[in-house]
């Protein structure tokens with residue numbers, strides 16, 4: 016059996032299709048209703064509640080905590096203020112990405128790190144000789160993510176302290192249903208959103224309080240399918256879908272540097288030594304061979320492919336996590352790793368790895384699609400990500 | 411008196427007028443929209459009638475808004491969001507219900523509960539309707555060819571020019587031709603036996619008409635309902651965020667971004683004609699605006715019988731416009747509620763409250779509702795199409811309270827003895843009493859109501875006769891016959907004067923096709 020999260024007593028009752036996926040050895044809901052449509056629109060127009068308990072979570076404490084993390088991740092941890100959260104990738108010595116996640120500074124010498132993959136060994140290897148303690152708190156700590164334009168009013172209705180002053184990528188101690196929680200203004204949807212961290216043993220009252228407070232604002236529990244659409248719209252990468260963790264790669268070409276994943280903004284080459292720095296300095300000097308970009312499919316061109324066989328466009332409402340070749344003329348110049356119909360933009364969009372020089376914004380390329388069992392090529396353009404960023408995301 | 415000069419003046423800031431303006435501005439033209447009301451939108455407006463309660467006052471669902479317009483004007487960038495309206499719930503007179511949910515299997519099981527035979531037929535019927543919608547839908551974005559008359563054979567020829575023609579068989583095309591002349595009642599009797607299922611489906615065939623489900627021609631209107639379905643993931647069908655006014659707001663924002671000047675509180679009195687050509691307009695207050703072309707995005711009666719002196723039009727044309735049927739037959743009751751209606755057939759808050767609720771227990775029920783209207787009465791037990799916008803978009807009402815939109819038929823424009831306050835109250839009472847039969851808590855939940863009769867539609871939205879589509883979607887008022895034979899291409903007998911709203915091809919609904927297609931024709935005529 017896989018593990019169930021602390022919210023399972025609630026989520027299992029409302030999962031209409033009993034549609035469960037796996038996430039780090041836990042059961043996680045694919046969707047709760049018969050279709051993920053309302054869950055998706057809750058993210059974009061109300062508020063969606065995700066059980067994100069399966070995230071890996073580590074507590075890193077001690078005089079050398081900041082030094083350890085600074086050595087691991089590509090951003091500057093020393094400069095973080097207390098109550099700040101950063102999103103960051105981390106690399107091996109060759110400057111290839113091992114994982115990506117968040118680092119929160121809870122106190123001068125206390126940090127919490129979240130990641131997709133287990134990192135306990137990697138943290139310990141890097142901590143050799145340092146005065147720091149590393150605890151895997153993944154199972155002890157439950158987490159919820161409340162995402163959408165109504166997230167703040169809902170939290171203000173049920174939290175002990177107002178969320179009004181909490182800035183983007185900051186956290187605060189708070190309480191919900193008298194349960195002590197940490198609330199960070201973070202998420203994986205590119206909308207207004209918060210993540211709520213609490214002891215696993217106290218999880219259920221928090222779920223209940225949020226659901227009750229959110230009732231009048233259209234709150235909807237939501238699963239991975241809706242999340243997957245929103246995160247592509249937000250241009251956010253997913254490990255093992257959009258890139259292969261360097262220590263899972265079997266061949267060199269499966270690995271990516273942060274630059275090649277479009278995470279150059281999260282690489283600080285100014286700070287002191289860190290894993291992969293040398294390689295990244297060299298890559299920066301030479302320029303990257305690949306880039307991770309957004310593709311916007313030209314809908315008229317896409318429609319034409321369907322009209323040729325006498326059909327209206329038939330597009331799946333689900334995010335496709337499969338590789339679609341990208342061409343310039345007849346030469347393959349890359350591949351899309353995630354693609355989806357965006358209901359809010361009414362556009363077909365994709366996240367793609369594209370080779371130099373075709374990754375420049377505005378470049379016309381072709382995306383391979385299948386129409387009635389035949390390979391066709393839909394015209395697409397390289398565009399900036401995020402595809403969708405509402406004005407209230409950071410306000 | 412002030413005077414201004416433009417390339418084009420658009421009379422009426424409904425969604426078609428705004429779309430027309432946006433397309434002309436996109437082609438580099440200097441355009442002004444003149445709207446008589448303090449707000450734009452026409453029949454697509456959202457207004458806060460009671461503090462905190464926002465009513466989607468007239469139109470309430472988006473069903474046909476053209477995908478190419480959404481795309482070309484980048485409406486999502488300007489705030490357009492079409493939210494799903496996933497189900498239709500029909501409570502029945504015997505205390506049971508029948509529903510179409512947002513899942514194929516679930517719906518099939520639900521129909522099976524009433525009739526295994528209907529459950530089977532349901533799939534085949536849906537497929538046929540989609541295929542027919544595929545045949546007809548392309549016509550919505552075409553200028554209708556000028557055919558002298560309409561016979562089924564001509565229609566087939568016409569359909570063959572369409573986009574999906576290659577994938578449709580001759581048999582499909584003849585099925586469409588048959589549909590055009592059938593009643594929705596006859597069509598549905600061929601397929602189903604469950605009364606409430608037939609009642610609900612037939613209802614989409616009578617919306618906006620002064621016909622009953624047994625009247626010929628209603629089957630075609632029913633097909634309109636399916637047109638949105640073939641958009642698939644594109645989904646141009648649902649409830650717009652902020653109601654219909656949200657659609658208008660996104661179009662107005664797009665138009666402004668393209669340089670369109672929009673003036674509200676600017677009622678046009680008359681079109682100025684010089685040397686046999688429309689050259690401008692005069693407002694009620696005497697202000698004049700001059701332009702190379704004048705576009706009316708108001709209804710055909712105003713456009714041809716009110717804004718311009720009849721002497722500029724051929725007699726025959728004037729007669730045709732006079733005969734154009736614009737009898738309003740629908741009304742609305744917009745409610746502010748302290749709590750949700752609790753349906754005895756399926757108690758408690760649930761999925762049904764996020765979809766449509768249809769009071770349409772049988773074809774006979776609706777036909778009887780029509781019988782009342784035939785003789786100048788409001789239906790005692792009307793057909794009602796309900797949505798609860800606050801359940802779909804939490805911003806429509808204060809938290810914990812609700813707004814409910816009830817579209818009601820039949821509510822005749824020419825009610826016997828004329829409309830007055832007591833008749834309006836009596837109409838509202840018919841609706842509430844009908845609802846009470848299925849959701850007994852409704853009366854005590856009402857904390858505010860807005861009653862809209864066809865006369866109110868005329869008065870507020872400025873649509874002559876109060877017909878929701880600017881003229882019924884009847885066969886003799888569609889395609890190349892709309893609004894009059896030979897004048898279905900948005901041009902009018904008065905040079906420089908165009909029609910761009912629902913009274914033109916391809917008809918009413920929040921569709922935008924008339925606005926866009928007319929802009930194309932104006933540009934083709936070489937607007938300088």
Ligand SMILES: Cc1cc2nc3c(=O)[nH]c(=O)nc-3n(C[C@H](O)[C@H](O)[C@H](O)COP(=O)(O)OP(=O)(O)OC[C@H]3O[C@@H](n4cnc5c(N)ncnc54)[C@H](O)[C@@H]3O)c2cc1C
Nearest residue numbers: 422424425426446452453469470471678911912918919920
């Ligand atoms: C009660 C009701 C319910 C409906 N429900 C739906 C629905 O759910 N879904 C759907 O798709 N469609 C629905 N419709 C139909 C749809 O709303 C209309 O067909 C559509 O909005 C008409 O748009 P338009 O731009 O063609 O004209 P209008 O919206 O009628 O715009 C015409 C504009 O011209 C203005 N005007 C008139 N005279 C003058 C003047 N002298 N000077 C300046 N301006 C003037 C008016 O004020 C108005 O703003 C409904 C309509 C009604 C009335």
